Amino acid sequence: MGLIELAAVKVLSSAAVLLFSTVLLMATAKRITTCVYLLAVQAVILTLEVVAAGYMEHVPEVYIIAGMVLLAKVIGIPYALLWLMKKLHTPHDVGASLSPGYSVFVMSGLIVLSFVAVRLYLQELHATEVMLAAAVALILSGAFLMVTRSKALMQVLGLMVLENGIFLAALVTTFGMPLIVEIGIVFDLLMGLLLMGIFVFRIRDTFDHLDVSRLRRLRG
């Protein structure tokens, strides 16, 4: 009993650190597959976080949300992305327009920025500073990945990171949203992935590559 509680507290306190390290690693990653695996790791951390929060707050329905997150984000989405990569026969590099070294610098800046931004609203929202900052940092770094990586698949991946951030922000500010809202969000996410998957296929078929930075001319 005491041990489980201790584990839950530790998960809550150290999850932010691990989330930071996943986004920093994503900034250094050179292959899309590495990023996909990191995304899965990120989702595992989120799942643990949800379970820990549910345990601490004694809200049983949170476990259902944790199960959905596990199914959708840890297994479903990474598997779908890897499947997409296999089907597309696309080169594995992320098409970085900013070298890994500078990306990490920018990412560190974003993490610091999120701490500064969160501090202003800390009184109104009754959440721990680190977790909220981690949520904002995930949102910012997802957007950053979308902007600086030119492969279409990386844009999908950036969106997933961004969504993880929004999910985390909802979790730490409200301690679990209503179940129905959560189901809606996960369903939305899966539909989004489906649409973007179709889009990626269309881009590949029309242009023979997935490099978004080369999509300059309209073609019928």
Place this chain on the structure above:
Amino acid sequence: MMNFVMNAAQMLLLVLAAPLLRGVISKLKARIQKRRGASVWRPYADLWKLLHKEDFVPNTASAVFRAAPVIVFAVTVAAAAFLPLLHPAAFLAMDGDIFLFVYLLAIARFSISLGSLDGGSAFGGMGSSREALVATLAEAPFFLVLTALAILAKTASLSGIAAWTIHQDFFDVSTVHILAFVALAIVAVAETGRVPVDNPTTHLELTMIHEAMVLEYSGPSLALIEWSQAIKLHLMAALMIGLFAPWGMSETAGLGAVAVAIGLYLVKLLCLVVGLCVVESSVAKLRMYVVPDFLRVASALALLAVIFTAITKR
């Protein structure tokens, strides 16, 4: 008295066991690559052989060439005196010795670069210019990592930081420590010339850094350089253990506690060595032009670690 003996013993351990560490690493690497590998005592035999050979000096070389190996060795051994190993107090310890430690190693690099330039071969000059590039880029993160830990421990001495860390809860994962550890690991790889940055086993590549510098040295001079390189590897490993995992160091000077401390130290060292060997066997050497990018990652992480000491108050 007992404390003094222990302090002297841990410094001697750092210096004398260094070739053995090298031997263990190459043996383990050979095993991972499905080779038999040489005996772990081979580096000692190599040193013995080199010490009994003739010392050839190029015609163009001056006194700098002869002095460099001696300076390198002396400075590296001096740096070893500042590291806590078996208990959280070093042979020499004072407030601010983190700065001294970094710059003792910098003196070593400076003099070996000068020596290889003085040797007069084109390879030596190339090697030392590359070494200078890596050194300048690795110095900043190295320094920032130590600074971040010093801010946390509120003391600028390596022994002080170890003594502070030993009283912390192991399970309290601190952001600063994780960031600093990763940054220091990258710096250690660059400083000691291990695989992603430099290949320690090559004498044939055009991309070599350290080996290009020592190409002109032979006999006892080469022995001193090789030995101090081995000590440096051991120093970086001991630094990582002392700063990030000092738990198990004996705070009393009893025999049993010391035995436990030595045993735990060896276990921690073995963990680091296995990690190093796996990385070295599975990762390809970086192109020379990608090395600055690799070190830039370390700089960013170290900078973040320093900023985090201010953000997360603990």
